[in-house]
Amino acid sequence: MHATTIHAAGDIRFEEVPDPQLKRPTDAIVKVTAGCICGSDLWPYRGENRIRPGATIGHECVGVVEEVGSEVRDIRAGDFVVVPFCHCDNTCAHCRAGVHSACVNLGGTTSGQAEYARVGQADGSLVRTEAPADDDALLASLLALSDVMPTGWHAAVAAGVKPGDTAVVVGDGAVGLCGVIAASMLGAERIIAMSRHEPRQELARAFGATHVVAARGEEGVAEVRELTDGIGADAVLECVGTNDAMTTAIGVARPGGGVGFVGVPHGIELPVRTLFERNIGLRGGIAPVRRYLPELLTAVQERRIEPGRVFDLALPLAEVADGYRAMDERRAIKVLLRP
Numbered sequence: 001m002h003a004t005t006i007h008a009a010g011d012i013r014f015e016e017v018p019d020p021q022l023k024r025p026t027d028a029i030v031k032v033t034a035g036c037i038c039g040s041d042l043w044p045y046r047g048e049n050r051i052r053p054g055a056t057i058g059h060e061c062v063g064v065v066e067e068v069g070s071e072v073r074d075i076r077a078g079d080f081v082v083v084p085f086c087h088c089d090n091t092c093a094h095c096r097a098g099v100h101s102a103c104v105n106l107g108g109t110t111s112g113q114a115e116y117a118r119v120g121q122a123d124g125s126l127v128r129t130e131a132p133a134d135d136d137a138l139l140a141s142l143l144a145l146s147d148v149m150p151t152g153w154h155a156a157v158a159a160g161v162k163p164g165d166t167a168v169v170v171g172d173g174a175v176g177l178c179g180v181i182a183a184s185m186l187g188a189e190r191i192i193a194m195s196r197h198e199p200r201q202e203l204a205r206a207f208g209a210t211h212v213v214a215a216r217g218e219e220g221v222a223e224v225r226e227l228t229d230g231i232g233a234d235a236v237l238e239c240v241g242t243n244d245a246m247t248t249a250i251g252v253a254r255p256g257g258g259v260g261f262v263g264v265p266h267g268i269e270l271p272v273r274t275l276f277e278r279n280i281g282l283r284g285g286i287a288p289v290r291r292y293l294p295e296l297l298t299a300v301q302e303r304r305i306e307p308g309r310v311f312d313l314a315l316p317l318a319e320v321a322d323g324y325r326a327m328d329e330r331r332a333i334k335v336l337l338r339p
């Protein structure tokens with residue numbers, strides 16, 4: 001098949017690789033209808049993660065089941081499915097506790113930016129829905145359910161957003177923007193999006209942000225404090241993963257507030273003393289996508305949310321390298337790829 005591979009920092013190729021095969025009887029092979037580039041794909045692209053030269057890359061996709069293993073019962077060839085980036089059995093103790101991203105049978109999509117992807121634990125992982133024939137907006141929103149929307153949702157859940165709250169979203173990437181949707185769905189009354197980029201500010205407002213703060217660092221923290229009468233936010237969604245973003249997130253949280261973090265941490269040093277003195281709670285991690293899928297899928301189907309609007313560039317899969325460049329240079333929020 002044709003797939004996206006990474007050979008070194010900045011070296012994305014679209015080339016022929018072996019087709020993925022059923023490895024376990026619980027696997028399925030999915031023919032990708034649409035895939036996309038994740039903000040976290042930029043870490044290896046920028047040389048900040050170790051790279052295995054020639055490895056396929058991409059963990060977000062939706063598609064049609066091509067083939068299933070002998071122990072797969074519920075999912076059938078021909079089903080249109082949302083593929084959560086982390087695969088899980090949906091039955092083990094961790095899944096039952098809602099931490100599907102720590103499933104004892106955890107796996108992950110490794111060729112989402114390709115023609116085919118293997119999915120482990122197909123019955124537990126995959127969520128079937130009607131194929132969005134000729135509806136690109138619906139397709140985009142279903143694709144957003146494979147990672148970015150549930151991750152933004154997880155940030156809001158981890159931060160403890162509840163009705164009436166003031167929520168701050170740090171990060172105006174696709175996850176942050178989905179975090180705005182999530183905070184709004186969970187009933188936050190004031191949603192402050194921290195963003196310097198006009199098109200992203202606009203989308204944040206469309207998704208439910210009531211305020212936008214463009215300033216960063218200490219200045220940004222001061223502006224949020226002013227907007228909240230010096231109190232700070234009840235819930236803060238940290239959707240970047242850098243030390244600056246975490247410092248800002250903790251800085252804008254009110255005493256007793258919560259910070260939910262979903263950005264893959266890179267070089268973060270936690271000010272434990274500050275957390276202690278101000279009773280700030282911190283939780284988060286890899287989103288248990290499968291846990292949230294039923295609820296979010298219904299919201300998409302009923303057109304209550306349109307997370308697919310984070311895709312502002314669609315390219316043929318063969319032009320995937322251009323997509324990485326566009327996201328790296330922040331010319332695109334998120335890139336959708338069609339084989």
Ligand SMILES: [Zn+2]
Pocket residue numbers: 088089090091092093094095096100102103104105
């Ligand atoms: Zn499990």
